[in-house]
Structure formats: C-alpha cells, structure tokens
Amino acid sequence: MIIRRYLAGQLLITTVAITLLLTFILMGGRVIKFFGMAAQGKLDVELLSAVLLYRLPGFLELIIPLSLFIAVLLTFGRLYIDNEMAVMSASGISRWQMLGFISPTVLVVTLIIASFSFYLTPKGNWEYERLFKQQANRNTFDLIKPEQFQRIGDNMLYARALSSDKTQLFDVTLYSQPSNPNKKPVWLQAKTATRYFDAQTGQTYIALTDGYRYELLAGQVQYSRLQFSRYKMRLQLTNTEPEIDRARAFDSQTIYQRQQANDSLALGEWLWRWSMPLIAPIGVLLALPLAKVNPRQGRYLKLLPAILLYISFVVFIGAMRNKVDKAKVGEMAVWTVHMAYFLLALLLLTWDDLKARYQLWRQGATA
Template sequence: MIVFRYLSRELLVTLSAVSAVLLVIIMSGRFIKYLSQAAQGVLDPGVLFMIMGFRLPGFLELILPLGLFLGILLAYGRLYLDSEMTVLSATGMSHKRLLAYTLAPATLIAVLVAWLSLGLAPQGVAGVARILNEQDALTEFDTLVPGRFQAMRDGSRVTYTEALTEDRSQLSGVFISEKRLRTGSDAKDKKDPGIAVLVAEKGRQEIQADGSRYLILENGYRYDGNPGQADYRAIKYDTYGVLLAKPEVSSEVGEREAIPTRELIGSDDPRHQAELQWRLSIPLLVFIVTLLAVPLAKVNPRQGRFLKLLPAILLYMAYLSLLIAARGQLDKGKIPMELGLWWVHGLFLLIGLGLFLWQPLQLKLASRRAVKEMAHG
C-alpha cells in the first residue's frame, strides 16, 4: 500500500503539472484570438472570460489524457533513472503489478474525462453558442470602446469615439472612415475604392420600424475623395445617418457538439452516432494510453530520461490523429457505423499489449543468454 501511494502521488503530481502547462498554452492562444475579435469590435470584451469558462471542459477532456500519458513517462522515467524501479523490482514489483497500480489513478482520470466529455463539454459548447448568438444581435454601436479605433465590416469601416455615456446612448467626438467605390470621372477603374470620412461633435443610435439601426451624427462634416488625388469634397451637415451593421461572429463549434449526450443515445442520425462514439472514445483513450505509457516509460539510466519521450509522443499523436481521421470518415459514411472508431482503439490496444508483453519476454531471453554464457564459461 505504501508503494501504491508513492507511485500514485508521483504520477498525479506530474500529471497536474503537465496538464496545467498544456492548459495555459491552449487557453492563452484561444484567449488572444477572442481578445483580437473584441479589439475589432466583433465581441463584447465583457463576455471573454465567460466564453473561456464555457470552453474549459472541452479543453480539459483532451488535455487530461495527454497529461496522464506524459505524466507516466516523466514520473516513471525518473524512477527508472534513479534506480528506484530496480529496487522495487528486486522486492517483488512485477510489470503486471506496476500496471495495476497505474490503472487506479488512470481510472480516476477516466471517470473525470467521461464526466467532462459526456456532460460538461456539451453544456459548455451550448453556453458558447448562446453567447455568440447574443453577440450576433449586437451592432457596431454596442461594441464601441471609447478612445479606440475599431475596424468593422472586414476593415471597410473604422470607427472612433472620444467619449461614450454609461448607458451607451450618446457619443461625442465621432470619427468614421469608410471605403467606397470611386465616382470621379477620371477614375480608371470604377471598382477602385475611395474614402469617405465623417466627423461629428456627437451621435446617438436610432432604431427604425423595420428593426434596422442607424447612428445619427450631429454637427459635423463629410469628406469624400480618392487617395493620391486632389479631388476631395467637403460637406457640412446638421444631421447624418449611418447604417449600423451587425458584427459577424464566427463559431468554432458545430451544433451537434452542443447536443446533450442523452439525446444522442438511440439517434438514427449517423452524425449523431459518430459524435456519441467520439465522446465515448475519450475516456477509453485514457486506459489505452496508460497501457502504452507504462512499458514506454522504462529507460536505461545510461540512456537518459528523455530517450523514449519523442517516440512515445509521436505514437500518441498517431493514435489521436487516426481517431480524428476515422471520425471524419465516419461522418461521411465511408466507415460502417458498427466498426466506427472501435477499430482504432483495438489497433492501439494490440500495440500496447505487444509493448507490455515484450519487456518480460526480453528479460527472460536475456537471462537465458546469461545462464548459457556462464555455463560455457
């Protein structure tokens, strides 16, 4: 029991450290992307942390199996390097017992991953979809940030306001630059864009009966012209209306990923069945990568701790990539639903069993050679 607690502690500590690093890397990349969309006025900055919170279960369901795999390699690799595993083997620790001890914390991780994959992750995807749908209803006016230039309509319009009231009803110090088609008689290509610049002392939002929204500017100027040409036209106005377009928010998740697992069970839709098999595959992945990692973690102290780390990672990437590819083929109907993703798990289960059984066999062969050499000597 003492050995079991020691191995479990070493494994879980390493797993936690590796998973935390991977989580920070992945979430930082996604947060930067969402932050860029917020800076462009596509997303409200106030919902960024809500989106990241909803995406967290989806990140963890894929990070934890990889964290467990790397945790076994690093934790057990250190024990082999420090000859602790040699001492344990001398006291009766067999490969089967080591695998049994490792499967105990792996089962805990598999249960956690199953909870994330089957329950929390779909709820998180639904939460993200709900927030993005709410963002789709916003206009440029709703996402403006005082003192910042914000690009709208794929960069065709840039908007700036010096100040904005707390209830977002009034703007002051408004600047809008918008691309337009050239209209000058000397334009060689009518499709070449010109520029229209609007400046105003203040502005407000107005909603029409048809639901369209306009930014009503007051006391300002409009400047029209073509870059590089001295044909600018200035128009002073008392009131000017600018149509507010809705920001285009792109979603990274599909609708079926937000469907609760209970609705997928028994569905006749092949895409729903493929999604269900994928969700069940993630917890199963935990047990198989554990079987792969235990024999791969064994290293010779003379060879170093990281000798097998790169081949092991490549093997894990091949496993996950093959699962993703099989999922895509399953969606297209090119793989029978009965075969599904299970053949991928079966293939790597055989690889894991081969690696696990090869080490004791290798030790027996080495022992026999040593006995023969001693006998002949």
C-alpha cells in the first residue's frame, strides 16, 4: 500500500507539473501571436482572454498524454538510479505489479483526456469559431485605428477619424490591388464610410459616400475618375487566422452520426477523438520499460529516444487520420498503428523475461 500511494502521488504530481510547464511554453507562443494580431488591429483586445480559453482544451488533450509519458519515465527512472527498483525486484515485486500500482492513476488521467477529446475540445473549437465569426460580422469598425494605414486582404485602408460609436469612418482612403493582373488597381476617396452585414447574402460590405473612384497604373499619367454619392463594395475587415476544420468543432454525437453516414472527414475526426485517450495507456506501457537505466548512466539517458518514440506514435496516428479524411485508407489503418505500438510495448515489457528464458534454453541445449 505504501508503494502504491508513493508511486501514484509521484506520478500525479509530476504529470501536473510537466503539464503546466508545457502548457506555459506552448501557449506562450500562441499568446504572442494573438497580441501581435491585436496590435495590428486584426483582433479585438477584449477577446484575447476568451480566445485563449477556448483554445486551451485543444492543447491540453495533446499535452496531458505526453506529460504522463514523461512522468512515468522520470518517476521510475529515479527509482532505478537510487537502486530502489533492484530492492523491490529482489523483494518479489515484478514490473507487472508496478504497472498495477499506477493503473488507477493512469485510468484517472485517461478519463480526463477523454473528457477533453470528446467534449471540451470540440466545445472550445465551436466557441472559438463562433467568436471570430461574430467579430467578422460586426457592423462597427472596432478594429480600425484612425490615422494609420492598415492592410486588409489585398486592400490598404486609411481613415482620418472614427466616430465615437465606431460605426462611421471620416475622410477615408482605400487602395485596392486586384489579385487578377488584368485588372487595374483602384483608388477610392470618400468623406465617410459605414459598414453593415447583409443577413440575406451573409456578406459584409462597406459603403462609401461622397467620393471619387480612380483607376490607375503606376508610372502612367492617364487614369479614369468616377464621382459617386454612394459606393458599396464587399470588404473583409478582419484578417484572423484560418477557421478551424468544421469537423473538429462538431460535438461527438454529430460526428458519430456523420461517420455512420460514410462521411470520411467525420470518420477521421471520430478516430482521432478515440486515439487521444488510447495514446495515454499505451504510452505508459512504452514508458515503463524505457525508464530502466543504469545508475551510472543517469536518469535522462533514455529520455530523448523515448520521447522521439512517443512522437512517432502520435505522428503516425495523425498521418493515418489525414489519409482517412481523404478516404485514401479505411479506419483499420489507425487501429493498426495503435496495435503495432501496443505490441511493441508488450515486447519491451517482457523483453528481459524472454531474454532470460532464451539464455536458460541455450544453457539447457548445450548441457
């Protein structure tokens, strides 16, 4: 009982510590990215905390299995370094018993990962996508900064002033560079500009009033000018990051129904959501034998190779998931990867016993 509580406590504490560290490191890069978007006027500062909160479950469902894997390596690696494993082995405690000691902790962590994979991550992705769509469909100019040039897609926008309710721009200059090389660049100048969302078409427009429209080419004197009292054009005012794959934002019940209807994208997502909880226990089975080190070698000797093996596991799962998305392979491809690494884990767990039995067999054969 003492050993069980000790191992469970050490494993849980180490897993939590590594999870916090990896989350801080990985989310730090995303925080910097979002702050950069906010500084450029591409993201409302008030949405930063909500965006980070909605993206957090997607990170945790990947971080927690890796943290558990590393925690097993470090916890049992220290036992080998301190020769405690040798003492416990001499006392009749096998590696399989050690696995039984930590099984409740592994089960709890696996259930937590499953809750992220099947509920929290899809919910967060859905809210994340909804948040950006709401921002894109706003009828205000929240992201426009007066007296600053701002690139919006293929356009460059400048406004001298912004109304207090952020619904109208004054003294607007808009330069549009068409992606089609056969079309001339357009220069627009207007006294005011308003923005509105057309619910029927689902498009966002900007309406310019009392201005001029110029068509011109750099280096040429000739140009055409058109005066207008009202000029409407479609304009995407937000340049946020690409939308999340819609399949990732659907709840698990919808994904299950869609994959039953032979939707390959839904099938790939369904397999991925099952893979995340399964990676954790298989990773523990891999980590337990890989944690064995010689006291003279140090506890970190096998850490890098073990992590690379774990990463290869996740990468193969992701690669097979992408092929399932494109209907290039069936769902058995994903299960084959799980089975292959599970068998590899069993081989590593029983390797010492198999080697001892082989040596006994050779000694008996030569006697």
